[in-house]
Amino acid sequence: MARNVLIIGAGGVAQVVAHKIAQNAQEFGTLHIASRTVAKADKIIESIREKGHSVEFTAHPLDAMDSNAVAELIRKIDASIVVNVGSAFVNMTVLQGCIDTGAAYIDTAIHEDPAKVCETPPWYGNYEWKRREACEAAGVTAILGAGFDPGVVNAYARLAEDEYFDKVESIDIVDINAGSHGRWFATNFDPEINFREFTGTVYSWQKGAWQENKMFEVGREWDLPVVGKQTAYLSGHDEVHSLSARYKDADVRFWMGFGAHYINVFTVLQNLGLLSEQPVTTAEGLEVVPLKLVKAVLPDPASLAPDYVGKTCIGDLVKGTLDGKPGEVFIYNVADHKEAFEEVGSQGISYTAGVPPVAAAILVARGTWDVKKMANVEDLPARPFLELLGDLGLPTRVIDATGDHPL
Amino acid sequence: MARNVLIIGAGGVAQVVAHKIAQNAQEFGTLHIASRTVAKADKIIESIREKGHSVEFTAHPLDAMDSNAVAELIRKIDASIVVNVGSAFVNMTVLQGCIDTGAAYIDTAIHEDPAKVCETPPWYGNYEWKRREACEAAGVTAILGAGFDPGVVNAYARLAEDEYFDKVESIDIVDINAGSHGRWFATNFDPEINFREFTGTVYSWQKGAWQENKMFEVGREWDLPVVGKQTAYLSGHDEVHSLSARYKDADVRFWMGFGAHYINVFTVLQNLGLLSEQPVTTAEGLEVVPLKLVKAVLPDPASLAPDYVGKTCIGDLVKGTLDGKPGEVFIYNVADHKEAFEEVGSQGISYTAGVPPVAAAILVARGTWDVKKMANVEDLPARPFLELLGDLGLPTRVIDATGDHPL
CATH class of the missing domain: 3.40.50.720 (NAD(P)-binding Rossmann-like Domain)
Structure with a gap:
């Protein structure tokens, strides 16, 4: 039925x-x-x-x-x-x-x-x-x-386990948005959710334990299909946890691509206290949660879709061994902002x-x-x-x- | 009496x-x-x-x-x-x-x-x-x-007129604060007043007429006593108007020193709309004037005084002629933040x-x-x-x- x-x-x-x-x-x-x-x-x-x-x-x-x-x-x-x-x-x-x-x-x-x-x-x-x-x-x-991510990238890891390795040694998930929305600055998701991802400690699973870093502390240049050379930074992300539970002996890291401009705007807002969830009181006595005002002045993410051009590339670099022999595989998808908009009206x-x-x-x-x-x-x-x-x-x-x- | x-x-x-x-x-x-x-x-x-x-x-x-x-x-x-x-x-x-x-x-x-x-x-x-x-x-x-400025710098111009030239050809007022308050970012005056100075058109009096520029559009490196080489930007300021009324045939310009860090923070806030005086409405329906929130998250300028160190140099470069012979004079003051605090408790x-x-x-x-x-x-x-x-x-x-x- x-x-x-x-x-x-x-x-x-x-x-x-x-x-x-x-x-x-x-x-x-x-x-x-x-x-x-x-x-x-x-x-x-x-x-x-x-x-x-x-x-x-x-x-x-x-x-x-x-x-x-x-x-x-x-x-x-x-x-x-x-x-x-x-x-x-x-x-x-x-x-x-x-x-x-x-x-x-x-x-x-x-x-x-x-x-x-x-x-x-x-x-x-x-x-x-x-x-x-x-x-x-x-x-x-x-x-x-x-x-x-999480989701498809977890399946990529599982595919590597099923079809490439008998022992998975590391999973590096890389998320690059090489698209351009043409605005001076905007977040791709609800700014509240987007910024919350980056304001705290960055957790990664390495050497069998949680490792802590600050956001934008660890960067690495990746050379990926279609989108080319891009700098991505170690970030915390849901799937690092579930994958680390399944692949306890592997290093599991999530890398998010950021341009210098995004990092600069984020750093200014963060250092001034404008990404805070804690209300502040203005001289006039109004209680305001800074992050909610920042959200109000930024473009609505949904409004970016019509002008969004370029590609995303998201994939897993999985390293492991098969019958003791080391190997690696990169499993990935490339998506196009404009094609997405034409098909379903979203970026x-x-x-x-x-x-x-x-x-x-x-x-x-x-x-x-x-x-x-x-x-x-x-x-x-x-x-x-x-x-x-x-x-x-x-x-x-x-x-x-x-x-x-x-x- | x-x-x-x-x-x-x-x-x-x-x-x-x-x-x-x-x-x-x-x-x-x-x-x-x-x-x-x-x-x-x-x-x-x-x-x-x-x-x-x-x-x-x-x-x-x-x-x-x-x-x-x-x-x-x-x-x-x-x-x-x-x-x-x-x-x-x-x-x-x-x-x-x-x-x-x-x-x-x-x-x-x-x-x-x-x-x-x-x-x-x-x-x-x-x-x-x-x-x-x-x-x-x-x-x-x-x-x-x-x-x-305005004030002492106007007297400097008048002194040049009284004691150096029979014709004043240009007055360039330069205001450099080479001090450091030790905070990540702060304004020296009420942020509302401070930012208002720079969010609009920059007016200068040149060639007998008002000239318009954008803020940070025209920069010049100055080499000044005590504070050394400093970049200052053409800015609008009260005294440009009154001096241009007295010295109609002279060019009157005001130059304010800014570091790259100040300009970057200002540019981010300005471009995101966070320096606006016009209220915006958050998703929760709260009306907020962005500039008033920015003021609330920034350090209170009065709180900077105890840690402020370094010098200011403010002066007038006046060019003119005396009996047809060209000349120039730089009239200035150097002040010290720490000495000011020790004397009167202010920076x-x-x-x-x-x-x-x-x-x-x-x-x-x-x-x-x-x-x-x-x-x-x-x-x-x-x-x-x-x-x-x-x-x-x-x-x-x-x-x-x-x-x-x-x-």
Whole structure:
């Protein structure tokens, strides 16, 4: 029986998810999207219509911070797959709604507590993994971190494990956005979430333990396909935690590309205290959270899409041994901002984040990934996911001993 | 008969003014200081006591935006000299209070309308000079812009006119602060006033007309006494207007020294819209004026004084001809941040701004400058002012054909 699907969230990534689900409507039953502001969901449905898709799609108002409201909506529309691409603050309540109703759960990033900045590892261990037993007991499929990074890059690591090495020695995930939005400065995601990633300690898993650095302390120049030479900096990221749990003996590092201009603007704002979550009081007595004002003056990330040009390159450099012989493989995807906008009305960053959870939803619907328990992407078979992603617009390429070739 | 003096304002410059007036109490009758927040005035009087001055000094609460309240206080304490070092927004109401009561008026900067940023020239013509006839009719002495710049630099120009040239061809005022406050970033004055100076068009008087440039567009390296080689940028400043009125055929330019770090921080804040006076609305619906938040996160300029070290050098390079022969003279002062703090508890920038209006007040009290009309500093005899300033801690030096020597 076809499974009804519910998208939670109505931002830039949700727009991609909704478009991709509409394009693949034959995989599902009825299609739904819920948002606190239902008008935003309506707008996404309208943009799907404008692309000529005639599928039925229903918008619902929802306070996703209320797990009972989530469960009630799931029951009402008889959804059995929930794709959560709402704010990072709603993971635990949406997951609870799924556990209470038996629906499969898919998200793209770890849960965050709005009151805490940059929590310490183990990130998944702080929230999601505490619900592992509950998922297994309820027979609920919960796929965590099924965006691009985390998500596809976890599958890249698993592919290297499955097809290249019997021992993985290091995983270096490199995320380069060589695109240009033409603005003086802008963040690609919600500035609040974007800056929170970089204001705290940078954690990496090396030599079997968590290592701590400051942001922009450790940089390395990479020479990557299509985007060329780019400097990327050691950063903390969700998947470093889950991958380090599976590959305890490997070094796991995440490298994010930043231009000198981004780093300069970030450094000025950070050093002046303008990225703080703690309210300050103006001379006039007004209490203001500086980061919320910075968000208000920066361009809306969604507004960047029409002018965004250039490519992203995200991949894993995995080193390991096979029968004692050392080797390395670089598994990667290149995406194009302009092509993404033409297809789904979003820029490439949202595109790479939004297509993978749809692939995951299709694999759950088909049964391939319907594992009836909680899993991170590297715990699941990588090849069906990566092959399906190729069909959906995010082809995987591999540089190994035989050269640079498609998966 | 000794003349009672009233200081309006209780910021960093007012602190210097109050200390210097206390040091020279024999020149005046009773001493008074008024501020919206009377506790700030009390604190200044306390700091004078701590320096061992036993003079009587009385603090008064005052809303200086209300000219009737100003006049009422002047009458109550029988003040006949008012030194206005309050916010730039109160000039016109304080001046009116003086006109209404016959008290002499002294200020250090042009009037500003809080609702307007960077008004176009003629600056004095927009507000103060419209009251010239009223001052003359009432026989009120009103000395405008009697700080360092404007103020002392205007007297330097007048000195060059009086003692060096029969024709002044150019006046380049150069303001270099080579001091260091040890903070990552801070402004030396109220950030609101400081940034407002640089967010608009830069006006200079060249070839007999107003020229327009952008801030940081025109830079020049200067090699100055004590502070050495320093880059300064063409900036708009009050005295360019009044000097251009007196020296119509001369080029009049103001150069402000900035380090690359200051320019970078300014540029980031400016380009992001964080120096705007126009409120923006956050996602949570809060209306915030970005500049007021920036002010709230930056260090309080008064807090910089204890750690401030290094020197300032401010001077006029005046070129002209005498009997047809071309020549040039550089007239300047070097001040020391640490010495200023030890003497009056303020940093050097406040010191150089606060000592000159006290010299002006003494010259009014002595009758030398009690001209019974409105005047800018260059309209008044320069030598008595500059000689008195030397006694008060701001000695003038001159570089001319005979070398570098005291005035």
